[in-house]
Amino acid sequence: MALLRRFSLAAAALAALTPASALASGYLSARFGSAHGMPAMANPYAVYFNPAAMGGVKGTELTLDLTLALRQASYSRPFEALSPSNAGVEDDPQYRSSNLGDAKLSNVIALPFFGAVSDLGTKNLRVGYAFYVPFGGTASWSKTGNPDPVYADGPQRWQVIEGKLVAMYNTVAASYTFEAAKLTVGANFSVVIDQVDTVRARNANGSDDTVTATGALVEGRSHVTASGVDLGAGLGVYWDPRPDHSVRVGASYTFAPGFGETRWKGKLTQQFGGVRDPAKATDIEFLQRWPDVARLGAAFAATKQLELRADLEYVRWSVFDRQCVVSPHMNCDVAADGSQTGPGVILNVPRNWKDAVSVRGGGGYLVVPGLELFGALSVTTPAAPKSTVDASTIDNYRVSYALGARWEASRRFVLAGSFNQSYMLPLDTNGAVGVDTYKAPSRTPSSDGRYEQSIYYVNLNGTVRF
Secondary structure (H helix, E strand, O other), rough: OOHHHHHHHHHHHHHOOOOOOOOOOOOOOOOOOHHHEEEEOOOOHHHOOOHHHHHHOOOOOEEEEEEEEEEEEEEEOOOOOOOOHHHHHHHHHHHHHHHOEEEEEEEEEEEEEEEEEEEEOOOOOOEEEEEEEEEEEEEEEOOOOOOOHHHHOOOHHOOOOOOEEEEEEEEEEEEEEHHHHHHEEEEEEEEEEEEEEEEEEEEEOOOOOEOOOOOEOHHHHHHHHEEEEEEEEEEEEEEEEOOOOOOEEEEEEEEEHHEEEEEEEEEEEEEEEOOOOOOOOOOEEEEEOOOEEEEEEEEEEEOOEEEEEEEEEHHHHOOOOOEEEOOOOOOOEEEOOOEEEEOOEEEEEEEOOOOOEEEEEEEEEEEEOOEEEEEEEEEEEOOOOOOOOOOOOOOOOOEEEEEEEEOOOOOEEEEEEEEEEEEEEEEEEEOOOOOOOOOOOOOOOOOOOOEEEEEEEEEEEEEOOO
């Protein structure tokens, strides 16, 4: 038991490795640039949001952007979520106290972006490069007041104690403008570094049992680390029909990293209760699918001072059906009930997400030449359904806003900053969660309960032109 306590306490070290948090649907965290990151805006953010919009950039622009976010969330696990292997255990005070109640997290994270776009002295050609993290999710849950460090990890520990899942992009892009049509087409190509690192409580039978009938510890810990390199790409169009740029329309399609199921190599360490010898790490592969993303945006100058902007984002999260840990070179062969139909499946986590949509509207007002005040309001639908939502994938309808200012200090230097909030409507699953009804290796303790989340973030960026 002392060994498992040390394993549980060591999980705190993972918190320093979590660079991003979900700011949009699911794991999508592409909110760099705040309201200026959208497919109808000509700036270095276009390398990702719409490579064709680079056609509106003159000369060379370098942008350095930083988002500092405070994520606060809570989860309340009710009696109905208990998932023991024997119903008689539910009356045990220790079992109930360690598996019921409230869990909280309060994480501060940083999300960087660097982008560059240049016309290379040409009239119609643009090239660009950017580094950024458009997909990222983290969780670092606070300890409870339970004196035992195993149970102090909180009632959400069966889904996550500490963890991260991120995709870091290195993207090159190019665009070409057809002057007669006032139309630009663009494409990008990305090398994506994927990483997962997570610790969760786990029992061999998929229950939330803590001890045996004789009092021996059965609760254990599972630590998964994996990484991989995938390729990605995107296409876009940008229409700027007027000489004064008063109307601009952009659309883009970003393909999923790996263009399908990704396979990352890593290690699995499982330390089950009652096992004295330290667990050895075994080779595994981590399988999942990222989504494609389609975007449409427009900007319209209503007056010389006021520009109205709107964009729509469609994320094909329906491909995110599971996260699977398998032996090397094996596939995730499981039936609809979660049972294994092929060899080598160690752990399968059903997700069964659905496509998500985000609609945003706003604008910018030129107070004086060079100083713009801007704002935006957006609504996002959830990707995670009630049936599989858990503490590592908190998701529901979200309302977000941005308020900020952009100052052109000179022809060569621009500064911008904004305050943003993403508020998730409280979610009560009301018994809809069914992960505890699956058969092994897909069964996990129920994550039924009430979830709340709000993310506050400050976006700061500077652009140099030459």
